[in-house]
Amino acid sequence: MHLILFILFAGFCLAGAINLLLQSHPINSALSLIVVMVSLAVLYLLLGAEFLAAAQVIVYAGAIMVLFTFVVMLLNAGREEHTMGSRVARSVGFPAVVVILGVIATVILHAQGLGAARDTDAITGTEELSRVLFTDLLLPFEVTSVLVLIAILGAVALASHGGGERTGPK
Amino acid sequence: MTILQFILWSLLKVAVVTTVMLLGVAYTVLLERKLVGRIQNRWGPSRVGPFGLLQPLVDGAKSFLKEDMIPTGVYKPLYLLAPILALGCALITIGVVPFGEPSVGPSGMPLFQISDVNIGLLVILGVTSIGVYGIALAGWSSNNKYSLLGALRSSAQLVSYELALGLSLVGVVLRAGSLNLRVIVEQQATQGMLTWNIFGGMQFFAFFIYLMAAFAESNRSPFDLPEAESELVAGYHTEYSSMKFAMFFMAEYANMINVGCVATLLFLGGWTSPFGNLIPPPENTLVHALFPIFWFSAKVFCFLFLYIWVRGTLPRFRYDQLMNFGWRILMPLAILNILGTSLWLAYHGS
Numbered sequence: 296m297h298l299i300l301f302i303l304f305a306g307f308c309l310a311g312a313i314n315l316l317l318q319s320h321p322i323n324s325a326l327s328l329i330v331v332m333v334s335l336a337v338l339y340l341l342l343g344a345e346f347l348a349a350a351q352v353i354v355y356a357g358a359i360m361v362l363f364t365f366v367v368m369l370l371n372a373g374r375e376e377h378t379m380g381s382r383v384a385r386s387v388g389f390p391a392v393v394v395i396l397g398v399i400a401t402v403i404l405h406a407q408g409l410g411a412a413r414d415t416d417a418i419t420g421t422e423e424l425s426r427v428l429f430t431d432l433l434l435p436f437e438v439t440s441v442l443v444l445i446a447i448l449g450a451v452a453l454a455s456h457g458g459g460e461r462t463g464p465k
Numbered sequence: 466m467t468i469l470q471f472i473l474w475s476l477l478k479v480a481v482v483t484t485v486m487l488l489g490v491a492y493t494v495l496l497e498r499k500l501v502g503r504i505q506n507r508w509g510p511s512r513v514g515p516f517g518l519l520q521p522l523v524d525g526a527k528s529f530l531k532e533d534m535i536p537t538g539v540y541k542p543l544y545l546l547a548p549i550l551a552l553g554c555a556l557i558t559i560g561v562v563p564f565g566e567p568s569v570g571p572s573g574m575p576l577f578q579i580s581d582v583n584i585g586l587l588v589i590l591g592v593t594s595i596g597v598y599g600i601a602l603a604g605w606s607s608n609n610k611y612s613l614l615g616a617l618r619s620s621a622q623l624v625s626y627e628l629a630l631g632l633s634l635v636g637v638v639l640r641a642g643s644l645n646l647r648v649i650v651e652q653q654a655t656q657g658m659l660t661w662n663i664f665g666g667m668q669f670f671a672f673f674i675y676l677m678a679a680f681a682e683s684n685r686s687p688f689d690l691p692e693a694e695s696e697l698v699a700g701y702h703t704e705y706s707s708m709k710f711a712m713f714f715m716a717e718y719a720n721m722i723n724v725g726c727v728a729t730l731l732f733l734g735g736w737t738s739p740f741g742n743l744i745p746p747p748e749n750t751l752v753h754a755l756f757p758i759f760w761f762s763a764k765v766f767c768f769l770f771l772y773i774w775v776r777g778t779l780p781r782f783r784y785d786q787l788m789n790f791g792w793r794i795l796m797p798l799a800i801l802n803i804l805g806t807s808l809w810l811a812y813h814g815s
Binding site: 322326329333345346349350352353356357358361362364365368369421 | 543582583584587588590591593594595597598601602604605613616617620621623624627631644
């Protein structure tokens with residue numbers, strides 16, 4: 296049952312990713328990316344990481360991709376033209392991709408010895424996850440949040456320098 | 466329990482719950498028309514059946530029989546996908562909602578809940594956030610400026626208010642120490658109404674924030690700017706007709722019911738009696754099992770009544786007021802509520 300579901304959703308994931316590249320319309324690409332995100336969430340669920348799966352759907356599929364589609368809709372971006380790519384890209388790019396994939400695959404296989412992932416030996420539940428996050432990994436967690444805060448402040452600073460008219464009374 | 470039994474029982478539960486939900490949607494529409502009618506000093510629908518009770522069925526038949534127009538300018542795949550997405554997401558949510566005591570039915574199958582997920586609350590939030598696409602894609606694929614404006618308004622509104630909505634629920638989760646909806650209900654059910662999260666749990670502000678955010682999330686008045694008739698014709702579903710329009714309509718009312726269910730579970734003690742142990746539990750097994758369902762439905766009904774009452778009373782917000790209210794008032798209030806609840810819990814020691 297696990298195996299069937301894994302193959303099914305891994306297939307969805309790959310199909311979505313390939314479709315993302317092949318589509319000529321930005322909104323179709325954005326929707327394929329959502330398919331990828333949701334199938335990844337299902338794969339997390341199969342590993343017993345239900346909190347991670349829910350977070351993946353809420354944050355990536357529900358918030359970030361909404362903003363993506365929002366921007367595509369707002370700019371009303373049209374259909375893009377397919378080119379066949381330059382000759383350099385075809386002659387160098389494809390072999391390079393194959394080589395890189397091969398290197399990554401061998402490294403992973405050597406590092407882990409090709410074991411099947413079990414859902415018993417990892418920290419997956421919401422409670423254990425938050426305990427680790429707020430005790431052992433507190434410093435990295437807080438540093439990350441400061442990083443995000445800096446990004447927000449930067450966005451606000453950039454937007455307010457634009458000098459656009461204020462909307463509505465305070 | 467074999468896997469075949471599990472599948473059969475699950476299918477049965479899904480069929481029953483979906484039927485009840487769709488009937489609920491149909492009669493919520495009637496309730497709204499009746500109540501808004503009374504608020505405006507007229508009768509509302511009264512011709513079809515006694516008190517207009519058959520009106521929803523006739524309306525449904527009418528939607529089916531109407532001509533299904535697909536305008537030539539639309540982007541067809543997404544135009545057809547959008548209503549399915551909207552209604553699908555609205556109907557999935559009920560799958561994790563517990564509406565009765567955790568009694569065990571025949572062959573070890575829990576009745577009164579389709580599936581007991583231990584991250585039930587997050588599942589509801591996740592499905593709701595996917596529901597945005599139904600509206601966004603409908604507006605975009607219609608190739609109509611009113612639809613597009615409605616969809617843009619709607620997605621901006623949903624993304625903004627989802628934040629306040631999620632944050633307002635954190636206080637409740639902190640008190641229960643779990644994301645499981647059953648645990649959350651049982652935690653507040655010990656002394657009846659006195660220990661409900663909204664009263665005894667001191668989550669009054671959280672309830673207020675949730676209420677406001679939920680009105681905005683389901684595109685209801687006073688935050689119904691995505692379908693403001695005076696500016697946008699009908700907003701994102703301007704180009705839809707017949708059953709496709711009806712699907713958006715049903716999704717809106719199903720979302721109202723979902724919001725009512727979540728509010729009932731998180732703030733109003735779920736399926737438990739408001740009088741706690743003052744009323745002794747009934748002896749008869751059947752009555753004992755159905756009593757919680759009565760309380761649950763009664764609470765959801767009160768919430769829907771409030772929803773419609775607000776719609777009949779308040780005028781529509783302006784868009785900048787809506788955004789200011791969400792980001793400058795509700796968000797900080799929600800964060801303060803989390804802070805206050807955490808301090809209170811730390812002081813009392815859980």
